[in-house]
Amino acid sequence: MYDLRSLRDNLDAIKDQLGSRGRDVAWDDLRALIEARRSLTVMVDGLRHELKKGSEDVARLKREKQPADAAMAQMKALGDRIQVAEDTLRSTEERAQDMALRIPNLPHGSVPAGKDPADNQEVRQWGSAHAFTFTPQAHWDLGEALGILDFERAAKIAGARFAVLTGLGARLERALINFMLDLHTTRHGYREVLPPFMVNRAAMTGTGQLPKFEDDLFKLRDDDYFLIPTAEVPVTNLLREEIVPDDRIPIRYAAYTPCFRREAGSYGKDTRGLIRQHQFNKVELVVFSRPEDSYQELERLTGHAEAVLQELALPYRVVTLCTGDMGFSAAKTYDIEVWLPSQNTFREISSCSNFEAFQARRAGIRYRRKDGKTDFLHTLNGSGLAVGRTLVAILENYQQPDGSVTIPPVLRPYMGGAERIAKS
RNA sequence: GGAGGGGUGGCUGAGCGGCCGAAAGCGCUGGUCUUGAAAACCAGAGUUCGGGUAACCGGACCGUGGGUUCAAAUCCCACCCCCUCCGCCA
The missing domain is CATH 3.30.930.10 (Bira Bifunctional Protein; Domain 2)
Structure with missing residues (x-):
């Protein structure tokens, strides 16, 4: 199998080199899934960063005996959004992974071409x-x-x-x-x-x-x-x-x-x-x-x-x-x-x-x-x-x-x- | 199958729900010292995903997967694995 990173960077080359060995692969779907996974990852990482910072603020407010309810409610909402985004990310990644697992290996250059x-x-x-x-x-x-x-x-x-x-x-x-x-x-x-x-x-x-x-x-x-x-x-x-x-x-x-x-x-x-x-x-x-x-x-x-x-x-x-x-x-x-x-x-x-x-x-x-x-x-x-x-x-x-x-x-x-x- | 205990970095082993990717020791790497080595001292060091030419920045990872919570290595549930005792058994 190929890791998703190298698939993303070399998808066309891999597809070409596989030739008929890769005929069962839905390359365009795979490409879309990999790209979706990447942008979702960027999004989720950003949201999680926000949540981390927000939670630290809550801790600080509580330590200083300040009201934290507003911040907590905000973080609660953010948490819900993260949950949804993560679910999407997970299923996207699973589908990409499953497709990647079904791609056969690339033949070495010394292997003769042929069909049977x-x-x-x-x-x-x-x-x-x-x-x-x-x-x-x-x-x-x-x-x-x-x-x-x-x-x-x-x-x-x-x-x-x-x-x-x-x-x-x-x-x-x-x-x-x-x-x-x-x-x-x-x-x-x-x-x-x-x-x-x-x-x-x-x-x-x-x-x-x-x-x-x-x-x-x-x-x-x-x-x-x-x-x-x-x-x-x-x-x-x-x-x-x-x-x-x-x-x-x-x-x-x-x-x-x-x-x-x-x-x-x-x-x-x-x-x-x-x-x-x-x-x-x-x-x-x-x-x-x-x-x-x-x-x-x-x-x-x-x-x-x-x-x-x-x-x-x-x-x-x-x-x-x-x-x-x-x-x-x-x-x-x-x-x-x-x-x-x-x-x-x-x-x-x-x-x-x-x-x-x-x-x-x-x-x-x-x-x-x-x-x-x-x-x-x-x-x-x-x-x-x-x-x-x-x-x-x-x-x-x-x-x-x-x-x-x-x-x-x-x-x-x-x-x-x-x-x-x-x-x- | 029944009862109990436990799974944290290469190893040993800490870890009041918040400043814990995680103490300490050992081991490892580099350096100082030494004729050399040891000892001592100083420093460094996990894996992975994403962004970036790069320096670097951000996320995840404390058996696995769910859940509670603003926040989980820490609480709850399920499963897996290991250890002790009982039962069964080659």
Whole structure:
């Protein structure tokens, strides 16, 4: 989001630069609201000043045993006027604020223009797809045959887009979580965090899920809590309304959490398998950076996510999302896509974004610069990685002609030494 | 869930409804002193909104939101959070 001050000063420039990303914004209404807020502020401040002075006069008159009734009546009337003006100011400010909260972030200059995933730009590829001597099976067929995935019973106890993992499947999921966290905390310098899986409205607004995307979230009926759609929400909001000393920056957190998404509007997409679930596990990387370092940090962060796939020897590519495919809050996003042989294509397994000061302004995340001034930090995050999709990639890429699955060597210590998953 | 106590500046902690953005101590920053450091002494220092090129001026902020009053950190109400005890509970 933009603060109202810079919106007022740069409204036309912001509107131009947003282009089609800003097509939902009623710019003229917003401009009028911001200007009204400013003039109302001037008025209210003046009236309050008068009231303060008047009240001091009353105090003085009373001290000097002078009659104060006239002054008091005058101040009473002034107070009533202030009340009215303040109410108007408050509602004007709220409306302006609400509009500002619905404006998406400005894409960075290096982001390719475009309207859909077809316009994304491939940055690099790593590894090469295994040449199968047989037709590779989809992970859901493999998993069900191996007795480690159970979608039918998941539907019975919960519904569509849920899965039950059992036996070595459950063990593999847990192994992946531990492997990823260990990698990021010991080799990449992240501090591990285990946050709440439910957050309040303020946190959701801070990272940009609210107010615009409430329909995508699971919400508790009797409390104003939401299930987190990603660890980004609780972890980024860890520093909400704080001013961080310069010497603590950069701050890097790695967090495992389940993620909950309603997937409204995705009917018919990826209906089978683990790719698109209402609940999935993810290890998330979150970085707080000085503004001048944030794009360097984005490259690092992306590299840390890629390292997981390299360790697992899974082929992937990195793409830069175009302006039309980027999320609401991001200034620049790299997607990492893993190779899925059964679909003969790359599928997203990580999304690494620089939000610049967009989230920091919403959440009040600031730091004390060396010159003593406060400034907003830049926030970044990336999946490191989506665990369910990683499990999918392992099942499909490591499958054998007999339907068993080899366990990648780096995971074996986490699997009690097991080397393969076979039908038991 | 029941009973009681409490939420004030980086921290500790004062604050008769009016001259309180808020004492004091600690910590912090600059200076004096010192070969250097410590100590001592002096000075400075919150966040935010608006006006102004600027110096500066004005408003708001004492958990949050309402209310009473000419005037609220101080009084009233609701909510949130923390602590103690009881109940329940992994």
